[in-house]
Amino acid sequence: MKAVVVGAGIAGLVAARQLGLAGWDVEVLEKSFRPRPDGYMMDFFGPGVEASERIGLYPRLAAVAYHVEAAEYVDLQGHPVASLDYDRFARLAGGNVLSLLRPDMERVALAALGDVPSGRVRVNYGSPVSRVWEDNDGGVRVAVAGSPDRTFAADVLIGADGIHSQVRAQVFGGEEEFLRPLGMRAAAFIVTDPELNDRFRDRFVLTDSLGRTAGLYSLRSDQVAAFMVYREASSPAAPLPSGSPRERLRREFTGLGHSVDRLLELCPEHPYDDVVAQILMPGWRKGRTVLVGDACGAVSLLAGQGGSLAIAGSALLGDSLGPVASPEDIGPALARFEQRWKPTVEEAQAAGRRAARSFLPANRTQRLLRRWIIRATHIPGIDRIVARRIVGRIAK
Numbered sequence: 256m257k258a259v260v261v262g263a264g265i266a267g268l269v270a271a272r273q274l275g276l277a278g279w280d281v282e283v284l285e286k287s288f289r290p291r292p293d294g295y296m297m298d299f300f301g302p303g304v305e306a307s308e309r310i311g312l313y314p315r316l317a318a319v320a321y322h323v324e325a326a327e328y329v330d331l332q333g334h335p336v337a338s339l340d341y342d343r344f345a346r347l348a349g350g351n352v353l354s355l356l357r358p359d360m361e362r363v364a365l366a367a368l369g370d371v372p373s374g375r376v377r378v379n380y381g382s383p384v385s386r387v388w389e390d391n392d393g394g395v396r397v398a399v400a401g402s403p404d405r406t407f408a409a410d411v412l413i414g415a416d417g418i419h420s421q422v423r424a425q426v427f428g429g430e431e432e433f434l435r436p437l438g439m440r441a442a443a444f445i446v447t448d449p450e451l452n453d454r455f456r457d458r459f460v461l462t463d464s465l466g467r468t469a470g471l472y473s474l475r476s477d478q479v480a481a482f483m484v485y486r487e488a489s490s491p492a493a494p495l496p497s498g499s500p501r502e503r504l505r506r507e508f509t510g511l512g513h514s515v516d517r518l519l520e521l522c523p524e525h526p527y528d529d530v531v532a533q534i535l536m537p538g539w540r541k542g543r544t545v546l547v548g549d550a551c552g553a554v555s556l557l558a559g560q561g562g563s564l565a566i567a568g569s570a571l572l573g574d575s576l577g578p579v580a581s582p583e584d585i586g587p588a589l590a591r592f593e594q595r596w597k598p599t600v601e602e603a604q605a606a607g608r609r610a611a612r613s614f615l616p617a618n619r620t621q622r623l624l625r626r627w628i629i630r631a632t633h634i635p636g637i638d639r640i641v642a643r644r645i646v647g648r649i650a651k
């Protein structure tokens with residue numbers, strides 16, 4: 256059996272590996288020319304933990320995880336005003352919480368393709384898919400933009416091409432039908448600065464600011480990962496704020512303290528910068544095409560679990576499709592996948608929407624309330640309520 260996977264992010268790579276291990280022939284098409292280095296730290300807990308243990312990825316993820324002692328809100332001078340004990344949060348989220356840099360997770364998923372017998376999974380970087388159609392024999396075919404002769408045929412097409420999925424647009428409908436913006440944009444980039452790196456070890460540092468939040472975390476080898484979230488009009492039709500992403504970030508974040516100013520100085524001109532949004536769809540499959548990961552169920556960056564859900568969803572897709580040996584069995588296999596996985600994603604999305612509502616306080620009262628809630632996590636009982644609000648029932 257043959258599959259084409261569009262997108263070599265975490266979801267696409269894990270789906271490709273699982274199908275390759277089950278004996279499928281897989282072509283992965285990725286628009287960027289190499290694995291993308293951008294992204295911030297992601298919490299890894301819930302279904303991704305169990306799934307990655309089952310498919311043998313957990314030890315490899317744990318080997319690249321970072322240790323986080325606390326998430327700390329700081330004032331303009333860098334002094335803590337409220338602090339969340341991370342070990343405690345991890346225990347309440349069911350133990351086993353890893354903090355992983357997005358590009359590290361993607362690197363682990365890419366390296367894990369080495370488990371598949373050689374030649375069965377091919378990853379084609381620099382291959383943006385622009386068109387999808389049904390073949391005469393009922394299979395699917397995709398074309399790569401700018402290369403009319405480069406088409407790929409398959410029994411199944413897996414759209415793992417993220418929140419702005421082209422496969423979704425071609426097969427299910429335009430982005431405006433499914434994308435639900437949460438009123439913010441988020442940027443993430445990595446800079447090298449030994450002094451900043453030294454100052455903020457082992458903790459997430461977040462500015463205690465109104466209407467915008469900058470975060471940073473010290474990586475290995477003198478680097479610092481930066482994360483910036485700011486408000487944006489909720490309508491997808493609204494024009495983008497003007498200027499390059501770096502100009503926008505400088506406009507929004509200058510003056511939030513010395514560390515943030517230093518991050519802005521070192522910020523690349525085009526960091527990852529995207530709308531904070533969810534993808535809500537009534538169905539994830541049509542004929543022989545199925546969506547997985549952010550393409551059909553983005554929970555938003557603020558839920559922090561996109562990587563965990565991508566691994567768990569793709570592992571489950573592999574379980575459902577892997578044993579299929581004839582095209583007639585594809586439809587029922589995709590239906591089983593959707594039926595088993597969609598409720599979990601929807602629950603995580605509800606938790607993501609709750610997290611988004613309080614992430615950027617609009618006024619001093621809301622900010623005080625956030626400080627109070629974080630301080631209250633030190634009180635047994637209340638800590639459990641807060642953890643449930645943050646991670647949803649998924650933590651169980």
Ligand SMILES: Cc1cc2nc3c(=O)[nH]c(=O)nc-3n(C[C@H](O)[C@H](O)[C@H](O)COP(=O)(O)OP(=O)(O)OC[C@H]3O[C@@H](n4cnc5c(N)ncnc54)[C@H](O)[C@@H]3O)c2cc1C
Binds near residue numbers: 382385419443
């Ligand atoms: C650069 C980047 C930075 C991110 N940073 C964070 C972060 O800091 N925190 C967080 O929680 N989440 C972040 N995310 C989202 C997070 O990666 C996802 O929620 C999660 O990993 C699920 O991934 P996915 O594989 O479904 O989608 P994605 O990670 O978005 O991967 C989709 C892949 O498809 C490729 N693609 C898109 N269109 C096409 C096309 N037409 N043809 C071929 N390939 C295509 C993209 O280049 C990308 O590699 C980031 C995503 C990206 C792409």
